[in-house]
Structure formats: C-alpha cells, structure tokens
Amino acid sequence: MRPIEKCDVVIIGAGPAGLAAALYTGRARLKTIVLEKGLPGGQILMTDWLENYPGFPEGIRPFDLAENFRRQAEKFGAIIETDEARGVRKEDDLWGVEGQNREYAARAVIIATGAAYRKLGIPNEERFTGKGVSYCATCDAAFFKDKIVAVVGGGDNALTEAIFLTRFCRKLFLIHRRDRFRAVKILQERVLANPKMEVLWNSVVESAEGESCLERILVKNVREDRTFPLQLDGLFVSIGMDPHTEFVKGLMELNEWREIKVKPNMATSQAGIFAAGDVAEACPKQVITAAGSGVAAALAVIDYLESLGG
C-alpha cells in the first residue's frame, strides 16, 4: 500500500484550466495539489506564439504564459506534482486519485486533462510518424527546410501551423475536406495571401507511401471523385483533438466525443468532481476559455466544500 497524499482538491492537469483553478482554490486556502504528467502549460506549448490571449496586445510566448500561470498558482499555495493520474475512485467520503507515483485523496477533484491531437487513421500513418508525418509544426518544421510539405485541416490550428511552416518549407499544400475554412478570417487572409501556399479544397488524404521515409501521399478530391499522388517530404496533421478521458471512462457521463458532460457550474455527474478546459464539453478550445472554465470549476469547488462543512 502506497502512502496517501491527502488534500482538499486534486486538480488533474496543469494547463491553463488546471492552473487557473489552482490559483483560485489556493487563494481560498484550500490545500491544492495539481498533477501534471509533463510540463505545466499543456497544449499551448505546442505552438510558437499566442496572439489571442487578451491582455497581451503584442502577443506572448506560450512558454512564458504557462510559467506565469504556474508561478501565480504556486504563489497562493498550490503544489504541482509531476505525476500522471491513472484513475479516480470513491473512497468513503473522499475521492481517491491513483497516480503513477503516488496515491492522492481529496474532498473534491477538478479534471483538466485537456486533449491530444487526433490522427488521420490512414494506412502507414503510424509507420511514418517521425519519418515525415507530424502533429506538431513548431517541433518539426526545422526538419523541412526547403522541402515540400502538406498540412491537413481547416481550423485555426491547421492554418496557424501552415503559416508557421512556410517560414521553412519551399512549398506547402493545405488540404481541406470542405470548400471553405472553419478558421478565423484573419488566418484565412494570411493563408490566401501566402505565395508558398496552395489550397487543395474538397480533398482528403487516403494513404501515406514511401520506403524508409514518407515520399508521397494519395489525395482524393471528394467532389470530383478523383485520386492523385502528391510527392512531398512532410505531412502535418491538424484535424482536431480528442479529450483525455480514458482514465475516467465509466465513472462519469461523457458525450459522443468523449468529452465530460458538465453542468453550467462545471460539475460532472459525480458529486465532488468537476471538469474544466478542453476535456469538458462545450468549452471552446481557447486558452482564455479554458482558464475561465477552470476558475468557474474552482468557484464551484469552493461552494461545494463549504456546503459540506468543515
């Protein structure tokens, strides 16, 4: 039996939602432990620059913003542990959180585990991951200097990654399954004005091919029902995210996208467990809304613990 770390609130995930929640529960003098399996900051660290976080008119480096979030939460007493939650279960009147390194027990839990990139699900995708197929342009763009690459997707993230990649690559194909982008207008304008960029509308990627590295993909124009090969060196996939909810499957209600169902105060179907950020349903996938929902969840936790007394 491993020793149990007891506290008022365990927050799972130290992205913007988790750290904003920790700031508020810390200030409410609740003993707060935040579990983070990697580095505080979460998904924002995958991008190179944030220009839509209010309060920073010049934009801010995601790493610096994450550091500020962390420092502010720690300033008010939150303890950030490098640990990965494997499961949550009821233990008398507490919630037990099973970590990789330790056990935790808390009166309330906030799940803020975020989401991870979605895969295309095409043949050879796995085989060429790290050999031409990538999910993180900021990580891998430098390997594609003067090369030909494609980005799959049509949302804000896809267009941001595509614009970033054109700083390195010679030519970029932006492959989108519909005839218009979902991304915000300002990004669309930048994409359409970029001479390195060619948009392939109504198109999907059917497979990845090559010997030891990715050499070409098969693209299908779904409107014309026409399939053609595209020679390239890199394929960047940016088609959305899947929430990290495997470890609470069966414990609480999830929606059809496996996001945690929440009430307006971020309470889940289990009393004492709240959810915030990208893992919670109906939370727009933005840093500021993640932080906002983290705060909402923290306030609900404070109310909930007060209602229990003690």
Added chain:
Amino acid sequence: MSADILNVSDASFDEDVLKSTLPVLVDFWAEWCMPCRMIAPTVENIAETHKEKLKVAKMNVDENMKTPSKYGIRGIPTLLLFKAGEIKETMVGVQPRDKIVEIISKHL
C-alpha cells in the same frame, strides 16, 4: 539535467552509444520543442529508476545534425533504444512512462 543522463554529440555518439555495453535510450530533442520538454521529466525518471540496466542519453538536434539525419529522424521528440550498436526500438512523440518502460523492458 539529472546526473543519470549523458549528453551526447555527433562526435561522441559512436563511443557513448554504439559501443556501450549497456543498452542506451537516446532522447533526440531541441530547445524550441515543447513536447521535448514535456517528455523530459519522464526520461529523467526512467534514467533514475533503470540506472543499473540502461544508459540514458540526450542529443540536441540543433547542435548535432549528422546523427539525426543518419537515422532519418524528421520529428522530435524521438526516443531510440540502441543495443550493441543497433536500433531496437523507435518511439516518436510524447509517450506515457508506462509505455516507454514496457517497450524498453523487452531489451533489458
């Protein structure tokens, strides 16, 4: 960085990795790669918990370009497990600790 992790370069790769008597887990990373920073605590932890059976090394791909290109690395973080000078396992991207341990344990 943890004392259990060795920094390797293009120049020292042969000696430190390929000729090592212990299996070597090499973490290819760069300063600007946030997922590399995310996985770093996991790699450090593995270096600590497996130090009897495994050597853990890091290579900065900005400062060392020959080795990553020799092994066809086009994405980071990439973890390669070497045993007797040969690649036994390749893991790309942020991976949970359990999965890394499970994969490398087959060769220890």
